[in-house]
Amino acid sequence: MTTTKAWHVNGFLALLIALASFAGGIALLIVGGNRPEPNGWLIVAGIALLLLFIVLLTSLTIVQPNQAKIITFFGRYKGTVTDSGLWLVVPFTGKTKVSLKVRNFNSQTLKVNDAEGNPIEIGCVVVFKVTDSAKAVFDVDNYSKFVEVQSETAIRHIAAHYAYDTFSDDEVKPSLRGNADEVSMELTRELQTRLSIAGVEVLETRLTHLAYAPEIASAMLQRQQAIAIIAARQKIVEGAVTMVESALKQLMDNGIELDEERRAAMINNLMVTIVSDRAATPVINTGTVYG
Incomplete structure (x- = not known):
């Protein structure tokens, strides 16, 4: 599933036509029904104008800036409207709102084991936004929850490949504490691979919390x-x-x-x-x- 552009035209003209249809339909019903002998043609025309008014109302949709509207017609995806404003789309369609704004996800403090098996506490912030609204809506159940779960999974996976710190100048292996930028870049690549299925782009990731677990913090402090x-x-x-x-x-x-x-x-x-x-x-x- 990939995003396609939905058919849409200026909605202000359609709104004027809808209001005119409503007013004309009411007027025809009143005129046709108040005669000594009701005029069936006028009544039918009035009903038709009211039906046109209802159809036009179901076709109108408002799109806010940095927002997308997913258009579905009886279960079929018809496209996405990303231009902000009032638009006329296919009538009797479902319209699902998706935010395209940049969002932050601050993970919980996770307890994991580093590359040396030491229990540590780690947390990060993920900056992301939706770039493919169709994937975000149709390919995953809830893209926000999907980002949360995959972010925590990626943090655990990355933390298991790095030691918390290096304790010798002779060691050249990167560590979580000494190579924060490298770890952040690796975490960003890992997350982007996991979240591409949901149409989400990862802009940045940063570690916000890094510490030894309480049960070994004192011993590690003495070692340092x-x-x-x-x-x-x-x-x-x-x-x-x-x-x-x-x-x-x-x-x-x-x-x-x-x-x-x-x-x-x-x-x-x-x-x-x-x-x-x-x-x-x-x-x-x-x-x-x-x-």
Whole structure:
């Protein structure tokens, strides 16, 4: 089922003809019935004009901006009217209204397992609009409900292919938290494939909620903190080694030579001072006491 253009003409002229038919029919009935001998021809003409008025009324339809009217004639699809205004269509037809406006669907917070099996909570917003009104009405039972169900299904499917986060700089795999744009594009493609049967175009999808499930949130927070501490310590150690090398080089450039024992003691003191997360408390050697 695909959308086709329905036959329609200006409805204002038809409305004027309908009002004139109504007035003429009433007048003919009154004139033909008030005579001493009723005039059958006038009465028949009056009835015919009233029937014409009823037929024209069933043919009129109003289409609002960004709206479509599905025209069906005794169960057969005759086409769609998308031009806004008052129109005259085929009489005795059904007229189903379909909105063509851009709409938002905000999914519920879903609990799913990511690629590593961790339970997470995820939600998204889907921006869509109807582009094929015939498919939206005839190919699915309720296109709004269809969008909701398929959106949640696509979210579960996409979330199962990505990990919540990467915990190592060596990992290059995309994650839900670190690659939000890529995940959104993948979700948009997945949804468009699923919703094309309903004549719906997906304009954009964005994750609105992403978190670990409550039962593992505390453990994962501790894991993230531990990883952050380790990464910070690695940077501190790298900086400390560079500073010690620079200090030894400056001493050698100034002609100060240290034996292996004093050199090791100096390196130990500098490393402890720089790497320690607390302020150093130096012990000053003032000399040696002999008995």
